[in-house]
Amino acid sequence: MNKVFLATAILTSTICGVFAQKQVSILQVPGVNEYCNINTNGASVLPSGRFITPAGKTLRITHDPFGLSISPDGKKAVTLHNGVITIIDLATMDAVRVPSYDKTIKSPLSNGSFLGVAFSPDSKTLYLSGGDNGAVIIYDAERFKKIDSLSLNGKVGNKDYDDSFTSDLLLNAENNELLVxxxxxxxxVRIDLTTxxxxxxxxAGRQPFGLALSPDKKTAFVANVGMYAYPLIKGATPQNADSIMISRHPYGDNTKESREGTEIEGRKxxxxxxxxxxxxxxVFTIDLATNKVVDKFKTGHQIGQMLEDAEVTGGASPNSIAVGSSYAYVTNxxxxxITVIDYKNHKLLGDIPIRVNSRIDKFRGLLPFGISLSKDEKTLYVALLGFNAVAVIDIATRTTKGLIxxxxxxxxxxxxxDEKEMYxxxxxxxxxxxxxxxxxVAPPQGTYIGDIQLGTFxxxxxPDGARLAAYTQQVINNTFVSKSVATDTKNPLPVLPGASPTPIKYIVYITKENRTYDEVFGQLKNARGDSTLARFGINCEYTLPDALRVKFPGLKVSPNHIKAAQQFAFSDNYYCDSDASIHGHHWMMGVIPNEWVEANSNVSKTAKLFSNAPGRRFPGxxxxxxxxxYAETGGLWEALERKHVDFYNFGEANETAHxxxxxxxTNTGAAHLVMVPMQRALFTRTSHNYAGFNTNIPDQFRVEQFKSEFTKMWITGKKKMPSLITMQxxxxxGADLRPKDGYPYRQSYMADNxxxxxxxxxxxxxxxxxxxxLVIITEDDPQGGVDxxxxxxxxxxLAGPYVKKGYVSHTHANFGSILKTIYNVLGVPYVNQYDVTASLLQDFFTDKPDYTPYTFDKSDTRVFDTKKAMARYSKNTNWRKIKKSVEMDDEDREREDHYKQKGKKTSGTIVN
Known part of the structure; x- marks a missing residue:
């Protein structure tokens, strides 16, 4: 017994265990010391630091292929993107893009497309979701010609439908009909293809997303990913909409107010x-003989349920369905x-957990999406959106056999x-x-991040057993590596949450919008930059067109970014996991974008707020x-709340789609007409006197809002500053030029920031x-720039007394690394797999503090004049007062804009 006890005592602890030992095993991404790189013949390094090594033969196609169909003759595949289809010859792996880059082949999809694509029985005709136009497009895949368009709008029985939005679809060939x-x-909707x-x-339920049909063609299955049918403010009309809006979200989610209603700013x-x-x-099951909904299944874990010590706060997001002779399988x-449904006996048979590795299985992050069932109904193949793999699931044992x-x-x-290949x-x-x-050299698809980043087929x-085992190990090797580290470090950043004492008690997490490294830091020495792209640097007039260089000698767009980076520390190997703001603000707050966010952010859509179609009030x-x-147990906010760690938010999460x-x-930067809840944990901890994303409001106005509220609450007030502040x-x-408001150039917005x-x-x-x-400053996404x-x-x-001075970090970093830093310092357990496996950024820190404060540099008034920007608010900037500041206390130590600038010497050069 003593020997067993001794052996146990010297083992390394688990990730969130008790840290009595001197050494623990931590996980990090395999690319911790690598820069991002595409290597189609080897391992590519992603922004996350994970590797990519696709199995089999790979074809690069247009980004975001969310629809996939294989022709009945087995010769072709078609992938559906937003407004694009790719027709692939499966024997040769040659592909035709519709529309073609040279525009000789036109697109039949005038308003985008969403999820749905199917082949006709003769493999010659395609049925395509028309997305925003509410139609099904019929397309000749051999002659590349649009044949017809079938609208979902119109009268059915006694009800007239309008503003339809086509989602997933499938062909029921036996009845010569489409289910849409x-x-x-x-x-x-059922459409007879003869008539x-x-x-x-x-x-169906809210935001119907996934569609499947039983083998006997008698039962249809609809997976609904929507949570609510979002209402308008009571009494809102097109005529009074502007005057009736409220300045903020009306309630926290899953509260008495959100369930029953409330009154905000005098509005019902x-x-x-x-x-x-x-x-x-x-998941709804529908009897196609009677056109009646038979069952409404709530799959997966339910809101309010307790999982270990955490409450489920997000819905299961059931999205895709595979159906056998007796059972249906739904990806949550x-x-x-995966939930198993005995649809003939109308009951749930429980869930199959997808397990990939014991080190990370307790954390979420796989995001199962597409699913297929083998003919013998013994095996499931599941696309893991968050794990860059396909999971092979044995149904009988409910175990994961391997990963591809x-x-x-x-x-x-x-x-x-014949099940000899998978696609x-x-x-x-x-x-x-x-x-x-x-x-x-710019490729034909363009240089905007969302275009240059191609998908794959x-x-x-x-694979046989041996090959699958090798594939599985490859996936794990691509995802994380293990490293033994000491817990009794003097480094201010603990190696795990709460693993060691830290002098850092307060973190301010600042997010900015849409810039890349090179365009701001490309000039910095001892770092991997390209100064020719540094259009937002200092003395950067050389990036301007020749005619403007003389006008702006010694141009300084971002003197404070450069100064702060050189006084404190910065990374030249940091990447946003996101392509755009929609993804970015999820990632940076600890929520991995799910299949709904990914698919919905990549489809053309039009809001129709006063439509009778409830999905049109909330298409964005x-x-x-x-x-x-929402993630299963939330993200950063919920993690902090569970551990009773105080936090407060300036500007994040006050922006719904419309x-x-x-x-x-100016109160929040926004005015709301469609009523959408905010995360419950955040709702009572968010400023209602700080402007979030709204480029019509100067960042100087935000600084005044922030300083005023900070001073009132935590300097002159009785409360102590919370452990974490987030701010935007x-x-x-950037935005359109507004010379009268102090923004005569693109660079004016950057100078303001x-x-x-x-x-x-x-x-x-x-x-x-x-x-x-500790102050952490980053961007939500890089979509506005070039690198x-x-x-x-x-x-x-990173800035603060315990940050190294004049330091450049070359450690591969991403949002997961930032969150790992926050969790480790504040002693908060990790939430998802990206937190657990992120790089540990200890190289930024020193145990020898330097308390020297930062002194800001004023902006180049040729580019940005605060007096002009603040004039409309009847405010002027008193630099003498600002420079005096607060006395140090000894107590307690986004594509269109990208292409507007195409063709200039650098994108975004100063133009009149």
């Missing part, structure tokens, strides 16, 4: 109801599991008729690679997290909290 989901009107008429309209606010409603995140993205390596963001998997699509393939710099021979996804997006953003909306200063995003960053650092470093503070290493490479700066 309409996410606008929350229904399943081309709608024969039935059957109410309807509730959204119960998140456990049968229509919310469910949020739960990393894929591209980045696996979306769909299909089997050949796999991935959203982002090998990643983006560079989109500018010396020697870069794989053809993989069905934004930088805020909507209830459809908010108004005018210069007068977004104007480096730069001054704000400098002023915030100046203010914080002169407070009594500075001696125990010679990778289009995802972006800005990461």
């Amino acid at each position: 989901l309409d996410r606008g009107n929350f229904r399943l 081309k008429k709608i024969t039935a309209s059957i109410d 606010i309807p509730g959204v109801g119960d998140p456990l409603s049968p229509e919310a995140m469910s 993205a949020t739960n990393d599991n 390596p894929t591209g980045w963001g696996t979306s769909r998997v299909k089997l050949s008729a 796999i699509t991935s959203c982002r393939g090998y990643g983006a690679g560079p989109n500018g710099g010396s020697g870069f 794989q053809k993989v021979a069905m 996804s934004t930088g805020s997290m909507d209830p459809e997006d 908010v108004r953003e005018t210069w007068e909306d 200063v977004p104007n480096d995003h 730069d001054l704000a960053v400098g002023r915030i650092l100046d203010f914080l470093s002169h407070t009594k909290y500075w001696k125990n503070m 010679h290493v990778d289009a995802h490479r972006s800005i990461l700066m």
Whole structure:
């Protein structure tokens, strides 16, 4: 017994265990010391630091292939993207893109497309989701010609449907009919292909997303990913909409107010109801003989359920379905599991957990999406959107037999008729690679991050046991490595949450918008930059067109970014996991974008707020997290709340899909008409006097809001500063030129943002909290810029007394690394697999503090004049007062904009 005890005592602890030992094993990404790189003949390094080594034969195709169909003759595959299809010869792996880049082949999809694609029995005709136009497009795949368009709008029985939005579809060849989901009107539509008429309209749940048919063709299955049917403010009309809006989200999610309604700013606010409603995140089964809904199954883990010590806060997000003779299998993205439905006996048979490795199985992050069932109904093949793999599941034992390596963001998997091959699509393939710099040649699809980043189609021979075992190990090796480290480190960043004491007690987490590394830091020495792309640097007039160089000698766009980076520390190997703001604000707050966020953010869509189609009031996804997006047990906010760690938010998460953003909306930067809940943990900890994303409002205005509230609450007030502050200063995003408002050039927005960053650092470093503070500054995404290493490479700066001075980190970093830093310092357990496996950024820190405060530099008034920008608010900047600041206390130590600038010497050069 003593020997057993002794042996146990010297073993390394588990990730979130008790740290009595001197050594623990931590996980990090395999690319911890690598820069992003695409190598189609070897291992590619992703922005996350994970590797990509797709199995089989791989073809690079247009980004975000969310629809996939294999022709009945087994000769072709077609992938569906937004407004694009790719027709692939499976024997040769040659492909035709529709539309072609040379425009000789036109697209039949005028309003985008969403999820649905099917072949006719003769393998010659395609049925395509028309997405926003509410139609099914019939297309000749051999002659590349549109044949017809079948609208979902019109009268069915006694009800007239309008504003339809075509989602997934399938062909029931035996009846010569199409089954089509309409996410606008929350229904399943049946279309007779002989008469081309709608024969039935059957109410489904909210945001119907996935569609399947039983082998006997008698039962249809609809997976609903929507949580609520979002209402308007009571009494809202097109005429009074502007005057009736409220300045913020009306309630926290799953509260009495959100269920029953409330009153905000004198407005009557309807509730959204119960998140456990049968229509919310469910699977409907429909009897096609009677056109009646037979069952409404709530799959996966349910909101309010306790998993170990955490409450389930997000719905299961059931999204895709595979159906056998007796059982249906549903992928629950949020739960990393598959629900088994005995649909003939109308009952749930439990869940199959997808397990990939004991080191990380307790954390979420696989995001099961597409699913296929073998003919013998013994094996499931599941596309893991978050894990870059296909999981092979043995149904009888409910175990994961193995993993098959894929591209980045696996979306769909299909089997050949003889099951000797599988076909796999991935959203982002090998990643983006560079989109500018010396020697870069723009590809035909363009240079915007969302375009340059191609998806992949794989053809993989069905692996035997030995091959599957090798594939499985490859996937794990691509995802993380283990390292033994000491817990009794003097480094201020503990190796695991709470593993060692740290002098850092306060963290300020600042997010900016849309910039890449090179365009701001490309000039910095001892770092991997391209100065020719540094259009937002200092003395950067050389990046201007020849005619403007004389006008702007010594141009300084971002003096404070450069100064702070050189005074403190920055990374030249940091990447946003995101392509755009929608993804970015999820990632950076600890929520991995699920299949709904990914697919919905990559489809053309039109909001119709006063439509009778409930799905049209909420067609968008934004930088805020909507209830459809929530992770199983939440993200950063919920993790902090569970551990009773105080936090407060300035500007994050106050932006729904259709908010108004005018210069007068200064309380929060937004005005809301559609009522969408905010995360419950965040709702009571968010400032209602700070402007979030709204480029009509100067970042200087935000600084004044922040300083005023900070001073009132935590300097002159009785409360102590919370352990974490999150804040947004977004104007480096850029917007249209507004000379009268002080923004005569594109660089004006960056200069505004730069001054704000400098002023915030100046203010914080002169407070009594500075001696125990860490400031983290980053971007939510890199979509506005160019970079010679990778289009995802972006800005990461750390500042504070315990940050090394004048330091450049070359450690591969991403949002997971930032979150790991926050969790480790504040002693909060990790939430998802990206936190657990992220790089540990100890190289940024020193145990020898330097308390020297930061002093901001004023902006170059030729580019940005604060007096002009603040004039409309009847405010002027008193630099004398600002420079005095607070006395140090000794107490307690986004594509269109990208292409507008195409063809200039550098994208975004100063133009009149």
